[in-house]
Amino acid sequence: MKSKVSNPQFYIYMNLQKQIAAYITSQPEPKRNDIQELHSIILQVMPACKLWFLDGKDDKGKTVSNPNIGYGSYTIQYADGTTREFYQIGLSANTTGISVYILGIKDKKYLAQTYGGKIGKAIVTGYCIKFKILKDINIDILQAAIQYGVEATNKG
DSSP: OOOOOOOHHHHHHHHHHHHHHHHHHTSOTTHHHHHHHHHHHHHHHSTTOOEEEEOSBOTTSOBOSOOEEEESOEEEEOTTSOEEEEOSEEEEEETTEEEEEEOOOSOTTHHHHHHTTTSBSOEEOSSEEEESOGGGBOHHHHHHHHHHHHHHHHOO
Protein backbone atom coordinates (compact mmCIF):
# COMPACT_ATOMS: atom_id res chain seq x y z
CA MET A 1 0.00 0.00 0.00
CA LYS A 2 1.30 3.45 -0.93
CA SER A 3 1.35 6.12 1.71
CA LYS A 4 0.12 9.57 0.80
CA VAL A 5 1.64 12.74 2.11
CA SER A 6 -1.27 15.06 2.71
CA ASN A 7 0.74 18.14 3.60
CA PRO A 8 0.86 20.52 0.60
CA GLN A 9 3.77 22.38 2.22
CA PHE A 10 5.84 19.21 1.81
CA TYR A 11 5.32 19.34 -1.97
CA ILE A 12 6.15 23.03 -2.13
CA TYR A 13 9.33 22.40 -0.11
CA MET A 14 10.39 19.48 -2.32
CA ASN A 15 9.76 21.50 -5.49
CA LEU A 16 11.84 24.34 -4.04
CA GLN A 17 14.68 21.90 -3.28
CA LYS A 18 14.54 20.69 -6.90
CA GLN A 19 14.63 24.25 -8.26
CA ILE A 20 17.63 25.12 -6.09
CA ALA A 21 19.46 21.91 -7.05
CA ALA A 22 18.73 22.52 -10.76
CA TYR A 23 19.98 26.11 -10.49
CA ILE A 24 23.22 25.02 -8.80
CA THR A 25 23.88 22.19 -11.27
CA SER A 26 23.19 24.52 -14.22
CA GLN A 27 26.25 26.61 -13.32
CA PRO A 28 29.56 25.94 -15.09
CA GLU A 29 32.51 24.74 -13.02
CA PRO A 30 34.17 26.01 -10.89
CA LYS A 31 31.21 28.31 -10.12
CA ARG A 32 28.92 25.30 -9.55
CA ASN A 33 31.16 23.91 -6.82
CA ASP A 34 31.56 27.36 -5.21
CA ILE A 35 27.78 27.96 -5.16
CA GLN A 36 27.18 24.49 -3.70
CA GLU A 37 29.76 25.15 -0.98
CA LEU A 38 28.26 28.57 -0.21
CA HIS A 39 24.76 27.03 -0.09
CA SER A 40 26.05 24.56 2.53
CA ILE A 41 27.83 27.31 4.50
CA ILE A 42 24.72 29.49 4.63
CA LEU A 43 22.61 26.53 5.74
CA GLN A 44 25.14 25.91 8.55
CA VAL A 45 24.70 29.52 9.72
CA MET A 46 20.90 29.33 9.27
CA PRO A 47 19.98 25.63 9.67
CA ALA A 48 16.20 25.93 10.01
CA CYS A 49 15.66 28.92 7.73
CA LYS A 50 12.96 29.42 5.15
CA LEU A 51 14.33 28.81 1.63
CA TRP A 52 13.41 30.85 -1.44
CA PHE A 53 14.17 30.54 -5.14
CA LEU A 54 13.61 33.46 -7.46
CA ASP A 55 14.03 32.74 -11.15
CA GLY A 56 14.78 36.38 -11.99
CA LYS A 57 11.58 36.93 -13.97
CA ASP A 58 8.79 39.40 -13.28
CA ASP A 59 5.02 38.72 -13.46
CA LYS A 60 5.12 38.99 -17.26
CA GLY A 61 8.00 36.51 -17.64
CA LYS A 62 10.57 39.21 -18.44
CA THR A 63 14.06 38.68 -16.97
CA VAL A 64 14.72 41.46 -14.45
CA SER A 65 17.56 39.96 -12.38
CA ASN A 66 19.84 36.96 -12.08
CA PRO A 67 18.14 33.93 -10.50
CA ASN A 68 18.91 33.64 -6.81
CA ILE A 69 18.52 31.47 -3.75
CA GLY A 70 17.20 33.16 -0.63
CA TYR A 71 17.60 32.17 3.01
CA GLY A 72 15.60 33.25 6.04
CA SER A 73 12.80 35.75 6.24
CA TYR A 74 12.24 39.29 7.43
CA THR A 75 9.69 42.02 6.83
CA ILE A 76 10.66 44.93 4.60
CA GLN A 77 8.96 48.18 5.63
CA TYR A 78 8.53 50.61 2.74
CA ALA A 79 8.33 54.40 3.09
CA ASP A 80 4.62 54.36 2.23
CA GLY A 81 3.94 52.05 5.20
CA THR A 82 3.41 48.86 3.21
CA THR A 83 5.35 45.73 4.12
CA ARG A 84 6.59 42.65 2.30
CA GLU A 85 8.21 39.42 3.42
CA PHE A 86 11.59 38.78 1.81
CA TYR A 87 14.75 36.79 2.42
CA GLN A 88 17.60 37.90 4.68
CA ILE A 89 20.49 36.38 2.71
CA GLY A 90 20.66 35.86 -1.05
CA LEU A 91 23.05 33.88 -3.24
CA SER A 92 23.37 34.44 -6.97
CA ALA A 93 25.70 33.63 -9.83
CA ASN A 94 26.47 36.50 -12.19
CA THR A 95 28.51 36.91 -15.35
CA THR A 96 31.73 37.72 -13.48
CA GLY A 97 31.35 35.55 -10.39
CA ILE A 98 29.10 35.23 -7.35
CA SER A 99 27.10 37.68 -5.25
CA VAL A 100 26.04 37.20 -1.64
CA TYR A 101 23.30 39.63 -0.61
CA ILE A 102 22.92 40.58 3.05
CA LEU A 103 19.64 42.43 3.22
CA GLY A 104 17.98 44.55 5.86
CA ILE A 105 21.06 46.20 7.38
CA LYS A 106 20.09 49.78 8.20
CA ASP A 107 23.63 51.27 8.05
CA LYS A 108 24.62 51.01 4.37
CA LYS A 109 28.31 51.63 5.19
CA TYR A 110 28.57 48.86 7.79
CA LEU A 111 29.41 45.88 5.54
CA ALA A 112 32.13 47.69 3.61
CA GLN A 113 33.65 49.31 6.71
CA THR A 114 33.54 46.18 8.88
CA TYR A 115 34.33 43.40 6.40
CA GLY A 116 35.63 45.04 3.23
CA GLY A 117 39.27 45.25 4.30
CA LYS A 118 39.36 41.71 5.70
CA ILE A 119 37.38 39.62 3.23
CA GLY A 120 39.89 39.41 0.38
CA LYS A 121 39.36 40.05 -3.33
CA ALA A 122 35.72 41.19 -3.23
CA ILE A 123 33.62 44.25 -3.89
CA VAL A 124 31.59 45.07 -0.78
CA THR A 125 28.64 47.47 -1.04
CA GLY A 126 25.83 48.38 1.34
CA TYR A 127 24.18 44.98 0.95
CA CYS A 128 26.28 42.87 -1.44
CA ILE A 129 29.58 40.99 -1.36
CA LYS A 130 30.65 40.18 -4.91
CA PHE A 131 33.67 38.08 -5.86
CA LYS A 132 34.98 36.01 -8.76
CA ILE A 133 35.71 32.70 -7.04
CA LEU A 134 35.37 31.42 -3.50
CA LYS A 135 39.11 30.94 -2.94
CA ASP A 136 39.56 34.71 -3.46
CA ILE A 137 37.85 35.47 -0.16
CA ASN A 138 38.13 34.62 3.52
CA ILE A 139 35.15 32.33 4.18
CA ASP A 140 35.25 32.98 7.95
CA ILE A 141 34.79 36.72 7.29
CA LEU A 142 31.92 36.01 4.88
CA GLN A 143 30.26 33.81 7.53
CA ALA A 144 30.67 36.59 10.10
CA ALA A 145 29.02 39.09 7.72
CA ILE A 146 26.13 36.68 7.06
CA GLN A 147 25.71 36.05 10.80
CA TYR A 148 25.67 39.80 11.44
CA GLY A 149 23.02 40.31 8.75
CA VAL A 150 20.80 37.57 10.17
CA GLU A 151 21.09 38.96 13.70
CA ALA A 152 20.44 42.54 12.51
CA THR A 153 17.22 41.58 10.71
CA ASN A 154 16.06 39.27 13.51
CA LYS A 155 16.20 42.25 15.90
CA GLY A 156 13.72 44.02 13.64
